[in-house]
Amino acid sequence: MTGVRLENISKQFKDSTALEDVSFAVKDGEFVVILGASGSGKSTILRIIAGLEVQTRGHVYIGDMLVDEYEPRDRNIAMVFQSYALYPHLRVYDNIAFALRVRKVPREDDPDRYRRRTREEIDDRVRRAADLLGIGDTLTKKPAELSGGQRQRVALARAIVRDPELFLLDEPLSNLDAKIRSSARLELKRIHEQLKQTFVFVTHDQSEAMTLADRLVVIDHGHLLQFDTPENVLSRPANQFVASFVGSPEMMFLEGRIRAANGGFAFELDPVRISVRGARAPGPVTVGFRPWDLTVAKTAGPGAFPAVVRGIERLGSSDLLFLELQGSGAPGAPAMSGVTVRAMSRAYEYEVGDSAGVTLAPDRALFFGADGDRLDELEGAPAGP
């Protein structure tokens, strides 16, 4: 059991930069998820920790040990690959036992010398790992005879059996059917709680990231954007990219200005007025709202955006309305057509083409500056009369 720390890691490939100055530290026993779109560099981080790839700059520490010069086999890390990478020529049992047979352990009488594990030791550990994952009945089969879910469990068992210092998981659930995936997710969480070991998990699936992570690393184009708990990433995103990337359905953004008003400041985008606390100067700003912070009504009352229903997505428990905001029509008001927002609502009350009114919850507003970073000091409040 041990943590892992990345210090100013950069990775340059022949003609592209995969990672730029990435630093974060995973605590002992923590489950950290690296979330990013494909090509964001998230797998490269994992491969650098594993030692399969060598960073161009920066340092990797496992525990307190600087491991930059260590071969993968000397880092005592287990990795689960997206493809599972089971050995096709070996039975499940031998797949799981493989690392135990390869690695020697210190001798009891003389810790400076090493010995091979005995057949009984190996058998005992293989069976315990197989039991933990419920694959005891597949041990004599070849990987090709297994279902996707079983292969994934074998890959996990192969990692667990070694009792490594650190688990690296590269999108291990992405090749599973949607149905198995959610149960595999819960099982992975259960295994982590049982083993209490350090997990670093890579995914592009944000709901997977939100459910699994103790803390979340959001990465885009090789840059670390935010490293925080899922709750904070959701409620206090570091910038506009994180705000739109994390959270489903996607956040809505309105561009407008902060103006001086009534001795304070307010965000005004006709017909909406939000009083802004903490603002020091007027200027352009982008305001974001989560879909669940929007209220949809049949008619646009005062302070509500008139909108037209453009699409309805029935998700079962809640429904999703795609609404196109309309300008207020007042002279001087900005034309709003083209801004589509998603709102959770009782969709059965609406049909495509209906008009509706969208009200925002001012205290839920997130403010973003021109550079995309969230303006942490700004806070929305209902505007006074």
Place this chain on the structure above:
Amino acid sequence: MMPRRRARKWLRLGRRIASHAVLIVAVVFALFPVYFIVITSFSKIPIAAITAQVLVPKVSQLTLGSYQQALSGQYPAFTSLLENSLIFAGSAAAIGMGLAAFTGFALSKFNFPGRRSLVYFILIISLFPSFLLIIPYYFMFAKLGLIDTYPGLIIPYSAGAVVFAGILVKNYMDSIPDDIEEAALMDGLSRTGAFFRVLLPLCYPVLGLAAFLAFVGPYTDYALAHVFITSSAKETLALNLYNIATTDTGASNYGVVTAFAIVMSLPIVVFYMAFQRYIIGGLTLGAVRG
């Protein structure tokens, strides 16, 4: 609904008949010469069945005499010839296959400058007829004192085998995902260890095919052996086959020649049957998706 389905069924049957007909013609075409060799070898009349225009010989015309003569009436002894052939071909297969495994590994899984050009270079080399090399080989090996020695033939045979087999293994290894090798590295192996314990076992099918090809070439080689072997003690089956076929009198005993050829081909058949599973797997270059 029904007639349409029935029509499709007939269509499928028709297609199957047509494809079988084509295959049967191909098989007959391929096996007919072999058949003639077989009946000639068992015939009492020492002329080729094809010239005698016998399609189905009578039982009374059959004899094992040609086989007896082929196996015991030769100089050097048949066993000595077989031994030499097996030494040459077996060594070439073993060495060629071993080198091909490393060549394929290097060309497939290592990134080094000029890798692509090297692959093309090897491919181009394999296009040149090997006969071109006989004369330079001779001068080279004569200087090295390797004429009429076992290494003198095993070296060029192995070298010839490794060119094609190396490419074969490379292509096969390309189909093995890098993940599998990386999993082995994470499991605690060095690259060498991963090669021997994971990649190599996965390559058995293609290595079987490579070994087979590396065996058959030298086993049936006449040209290079004819130039390099000067003493009868190192004579091979293929050389001797030619010697039997061309007698001083100019009249060949076709019965003995064909009998000799059939006995000579048996080791290849045995080899093929023993490794058939691997050889066919190697030919189809099966994907190893775990």
